[in-house]
Amino acid sequence: MPEILFREALKRGLQEALENDPRVFMMGEDIGEYGGAYAVTDGFLEKFGPERIKDTPISEQAFVGAGIGAAAAGLRPIVEFMSISFSLVAFDQIVNMAANLRYMSGGQINVPMVIRAPTGAGVQLGATHSQSFETWLAEVPGIKVVCPSNPYDALGLIRSAIKDDNPVIVAEPALLYGDKGNVPDEYYEIELGKADVSRTGTDITLVSYGYGMRPVNSAADSLEERGHSVETIDLRSLNPLDIETVLTSIQKTNRVVLVDSARRTGGVMAEVAAELQQRASEWLDGPIMRVGSIDVPWPYNRGLEREVLTDAGDVLAAAAEGYGM
Amino acid sequence: MASSTKSNAKSRSQSSKPSRNGDSAPLLNKDLPSTVDHLDLFKMMYLIRQFEIACGENYSKGLIRGFLHLYIGQEATGVGAVSGLREDDYIVSHYRDHGHALARGMDVNRVMAELFGRATGTSKGKGGSMHLFDVAKRFMGGHAIVAGQLPLAAGLALAQQYQKTDALTMCFFGDGSTNQGVYHETLNLAAIWKLPLLFFLENNMYGMGSSIERVRAGGIDFYPGIATYGIPALEVDGMDVLAVKEATDVAVGKIRNGEGPQFIEAKTFRFVGHSLADGQKYRGQEEVKEWEGRDPVLTFPAKLIEMGVVTDKEIARIKTEVDETVAKSVDFAEQSPEPDLSQIYNDVMV
Ligand SMILES: Cc1ncc(C[n+]2csc(CCOP(=O)(O)OP(=O)(O)O)c2C)c(N)n1
Ligand SMILES: [Mg+2]
Numbered sequence: 216m217p218e219i220l221f222r223e224a225l226k227r228g229l230q231e232a233l234e235n236d237p238r239v240f241m242m243g244e245d246i247g248e249y250g251g252a253y254a255v256t257d258g259f260l261e262k263f264g265p266e267r268i269k270d271t272p273i274s275e276q277a278f279v280g281a282g283i284g285a286a287a288a289g290l291r292p293i294v295e296f297m298s299i300s301f302s303l304v305a306f307d308q309i310v311n312m313a314a315n316l317r318y319m320s321g322g323q324i325n326v327p328m329v330i331r332a333p334t335g336a337g338v339q340l341g342a343t344h345s346q347s348f349e350t351w352l353a354e355v356p357g358i359k360v361v362c363p364s365n366p367y368d369a370l371g372l373i374r375s376a377i378k379d380d381n382p383v384i385v386a387e388p389a390l391l392y393g394d395k396g397n398v399p400d401e402y403y404e405i406e407l408g409k410a411d412v413s414r415t416g417t418d419i420t421l422v423s424y425g426y427g428m429r430p431v432n433s434a435a436d437s438l439e440e441r442g443h444s445v446e447t448i449d450l451r452s453l454n455p456l457d458i459e460t461v462l463t464s465i466q467k468t469n470r471v472v473l474v475d476s477a478r479r480t481g482g483v484m485a486e487v488a489a490e491l492q493q494r495a496s497e498w499l500d501g502p503i504m505r506v507g508s509i510d511v512p513w514p515y516n517r518g519l520e521r522e523v524l525t526d527a528g529d530v531l532a533a534a535a536e537g538y539g540m
Numbered sequence: 541m542a543s544s545t546k547s548n549a550k551s552r553s554q555s556s557k558p559s560r561n562g563d564s565a566p567l568l569n570k571d572l573p574s575t576v577d578h579l580d581l582f583k584m585m586y587l588i589r590q591f592e593i594a595c596g597e598n599y600s601k602g603l604i605r606g607f608l609h610l611y612i613g614q615e616a617t618g619v620g621a622v623s624g625l626r627e628d629d630y631i632v633s634h635y636r637d638h639g640h641a642l643a644r645g646m647d648v649n650r651v652m653a654e655l656f657g658r659a660t661g662t663s664k665g666k667g668g669s670m671h672l673f674d675v676a677k678r679f680m681g682g683h684a685i686v687a688g689q690l691p692l693a694a695g696l697a698l699a700q701q702y703q704k705t706d707a708l709t710m711c712f713f714g715d716g717s718t719n720q721g722v723y724h725e726t727l728n729l730a731a732i733w734k735l736p737l738l739f740f741l742e743n744n745m746y747g748m749g750s751s752i753e754r755v756r757a758g759g760i761d762f763y764p765g766i767a768t769y770g771i772p773a774l775e776v777d778g779m780d781v782l783a784v785k786e787a788t789d790v791a792v793g794k795i796r797n798g799e800g801p802q803f804i805e806a807k808t809f810r811f812v813g814h815s816l817a818d819g820q821k822y823r824g825q826e827e828v829k830e831w832e833g834r835d836p837v838l839t840f841p842a843k844l845i846e847m848g849v850v851t852d853k854e855i856a857r858i859k860t861e862v863d864e865t866v867a868k869s870v871d872f873a874e875q876s877p878e879p880d881l882s883q884i885y886n887d888v889m890v
Contacts, residue, residue: 240702272728274722274728276691277691277728278691280688280691280694280695281691281729282695283691284692284694284709285696285702287680287692287695287696288703289699307685307688307722308688311688312683316681317889318666318888319673319681320663320667320671321663321667322664322886322887323663323673324680325890327890356888357888359889379890380890
């Protein structure tokens with residue numbers, strides 16, 4: 216299988232959609248002439264023209280709202296935020312409009328729109344540019360939220376997101392754009408709402424998604440070096456949330472560590488933990504362990520930021536504390 | 541240009557009085573050659589008035605709940621504006637949406653049923669008064685976050701442009717909504733993308749209890765400032781249904797001609813409170829009385845009769861017919877079933 220970058224995987228998915236479906240078009244700040252803040256759309260303007268690759272003013276409310284309107288009228292817009300931190304000024308449109316339109320119209324209006332946004336900390340952008348609001352959006356009924364952790368999933372999920380008739384948020388961990396991974400040339404999609412058991416094992420289950428899979432994978436390597444058999448689950452989708460896959464795994468391993476790379480409090484793993492507490496406590500040999508980034512505004516300083524961000528050491532410490540591993 | 545409209549090409553002095561135009565010649569027989577059109581306009585205005593009165597009554601009875609914003613006083617604006625559209629044009633409205641919905645030809649029974657929260661309502665009882673939708677009629681809501689509907693309308697217009705049709709989107713909004721940032725964003729976006737979007741401001745002088753003078757720097761006239769965006773803007777007397785129709789025709793013509801977004805400011809007035817919860821402590825009855833003197837539901841038929849376009853018999857016949865329609869809609873709503881509880885889970889996702 217050929218190896219490609221995370222950003223190239225996304226680009227491939229977007230390009231296919233633009234080539235195959237004339238209803239698909241893109242909007243966002245500096246996605247055209249500039250080529251995209253993370254170069255995902257580089258070259259698109261030349262290829263598809265300004266009608267389909269629309270550079271927008273710095274008006275997130277207006278262009279997200281315009282995407283919703285265009286979707287309601289039968290187009291399939293793909294809208295890009297420069298950062299998910301900037302989605303806050305457009306939350307009204309995402310939540311009150313995109314998520315609610317179908318329900319409050321009694322099923323008359325669909326919003327087949329994709330919103331892409333770089334997310335997460337780790338590149339010293341400070342408090343306003345490092346947040347992970349996919350965790351807030353995951354609470355909202357009426358929108359789907361996915362967050363890939365590798366190039367294979369990035370391509371499979373973006374393909375499904377574009378085909379989906381609902382609004383879908385694709386949160387793209389900014390730290391991963393330059394990651395490499397195997398991606399086959401043959402066409403595939405990844406169903407939205409299905410977690411991936413990315414490593415199978417019998418002693419402990421580590422659950423995360425997006426950037427969080429990086430510390431999970433390295434912690435899993437360390438645990439295996441110490442002779443433990445580790446199962447890792449990549450949720451991939453935050454809404455719908457695939458709790459069943461986690462439950463099945465825990466019935467086998469009886470141990471679990473939940474890992475958020477976003478802030479710990481109120482994160483997606485808080486929701487997973489609550490479900491497990493209700494449905495899996497009889498299977499567990501110890502407490503549901505949860506790690507996440509420290510609950511402070513993201514610091515700029517490299518040392519401070521690294522300390523705040525979840526890492527493999529945090530995951531290992533939780534496995535040790537909860538299960539003596 | 542109609543004498544009852546003003547454009548932002550020229551400046552004018554401000555006045556907080558009701559827009560006048562008593563001296564301007566009526567537009568009868570100019571754009572609307574047959575009497576049928578005049579009667580249709582009257583009938584729709586009267587329907588909206590009676591519908592709203594019935595809503596108020598049923599709110600008092602507790603059959604309609606939630607927030608209820610009536611369109612009483614503004615009928616000429618909505619009816620004149622919507623009468624200038626084609627079937628393939630979109631309309632986007634805000635929470636004061638009954639008038640726009642009815643003017644668009646939405647089913648009276650189903651709209652009333654929606655207000656009653658019944659299964660037969662336009663949104664199966666899940667939307668309510670502030671969230672009316674009828675996609676078949678291209679009526680795209682009913683939006684209750686002030687100014688939130690503006691970018692949605694821009695997107696509908698963007699789709700019309702993208703699909704290379706000459707259809708357009710008309711978006712209603714109130715004076716109060718112009719203090720939201722997204723108002724500026726949308727005007728700018730529509731202008732730079734030359735969207736087929738008709739911004740239709742219903743300036744009824746108040747946003748809830750806030751008079752424009754208190755909350756807007758720059759006075760009560762919005763249309764002159766729109767030139768900043770390079771968007772042509774007209775002011776029109778919103779109490780004169782024919783003037784509104786003519787202004788709409790002008791703006792619609794320009795949009796279909798590929799000239800990009802247009803802006804109409806109709807000066808109008810709600811004779812009743814913001815919602816049924818409003819005691820109107822913030823304004824004097826004198827001001828209300830003065831505007832009520834220009835009530836389009838009374839003055840328009842009077843003018844038609846005076847000019848010999850219709851007889852008072854015809855007007856009476858229309859009124860009887862409409863009264864029946866409204867009474868039937870209340871019966872229909874009352875007799876309609878409540879939605880089944882299983883409906884809770886439907887329509888969240890496709
Ligand atoms: C974002 C937001 N803030 C406040 C409100 C409450 N609210 C509803 S209508 C309204 C006044 C709006 O006035 P205007 O735009 O002039 O429209 P009108 O009611 O006069 O038709 C307010 C403050 C709201 N619905 N949404
Ligand atoms: Mg107002």
